[in-house]
Amino acid sequence: MKFLQAILRTLFYVVVGGVISIVGAAFFFMNWEPDQDDFPVRGIDVSHHQGAIEWTKVADDNVAFAYIKASEGGDFKDSAFARNWAAAGAAGLERGGYHFFSLCKPGKEQADNFLSVLPEAPDMLAPMVDLEFTGNCARRPPVEEVLREVSDFANAVEAVVGKQVLFYAPEDFYRTYLKGQGLNRRLWTRSIWHSPAYTQDWTIWQFHNRGSVEGISGDVDLNVLNSELTLEDLKI
Template sequence: MSFLSTGLRVLFYCIVGAVLIIVGAAIFFMTWEPDRADFAFRGIDVSHHNGPINWSRVASDDVAFVYIKATEGKDFSDPAFLRNWQGANASGLAVGAYHYFSFCSSGEEQAENFLAHLPHNGPMLPPALDLELTEGSDCPAPEAADVRREIAAFVQNVELRLQAKLVLYAPEDFYLSYLKDAGVNRPIWVRSLWQSPFYAPNWVFWQYHARGSISGIEGDVDLNVLATRRELSDLLIK
């Protein structure tokens, strides 16, 4: 009986220890963030998938900037874009728009879609081009040279109209596949969850969390920081 009791106690302690480790790891991954002393400006990126947003509450939760999805491909516009744009501006946040790049249409067509929906009044952060490898897409990624050509067409058309450089949002897999050896001379927005980014030097934005919690938004939110060497005011374009 004593041997059995000892065995049960050991099993119990092992189970408790495993549960504590799992809980501790979950808390770490849900709450980890870069040191605020090094990265003073925190921001978010949103789309209609985030639902209705209380922007005054967002602005009061240590959020300094926001990127809002405007368009995707050659003909999709985010139904919440203008509402989010107006609300974020009214709350005093630095605001930028992004376009989700599609392999199903040309860069020129996508640039026209983006420019048609982008507000042109007031200062804003440089527009961003969201570049991702999406599994199950109806239009898989073509050859690297073709991808770069269409990205270049989008960038050139938008920058010519706005007279400002774009930011390229590029997770590690996309960056290494298409941008690393292409001599890209554009600010990079990196994605590196729960660890410092390493794959793209001289990045300007860092998405460090995909399941953050922000006051005024229900559900998970992407969290970002501005590179420590930069100031938000330096990025704003008129």
């Protein structure tokens, strides 16, 4: 009987220890962030999915910049863009707009959609185009086609805005379509819980996709600016 009790007690401690370890690991990963001394300039990217945002609270929570979704594909316009753009500016945050690029629509058509929403604001951050497979259409065009359409998008936007478009590209998209192609655009990387490994030449690094910020109910993407740059560099 004592032997059985000892076994059960041991199993109990093992299970409890395992649960504590899992909870501890989850807490660590959900709260991990790059060292603020190394990457002091922090930002978020948002869309209508974040719902109503209290931008003053966001600005008070060590957030310096925000990229706000303006459009997607050939005709979708984010319903929260105008509201978020105005309120983020009023709260003192540096702002930039972004477009989610569809692999099923021509680049020039998408640029026209984006430009129809993006305001004329000389002090805004450089526009960003979101290039990724997640949430995209099922089509996977050849490299040459994607490069042509993305270039058409970037050239059309840059001609109007006068700032170089920033490319957001997670590793899978980057390796499939962008690596070694000489597009000569600044890169926004996505590398959750560790520094970017697929390229050392990056401008912004998204380090969390389920972060927490005061003023936003629910998850939000968290980003840092390359420490060798300033937000003024992103206005070019």
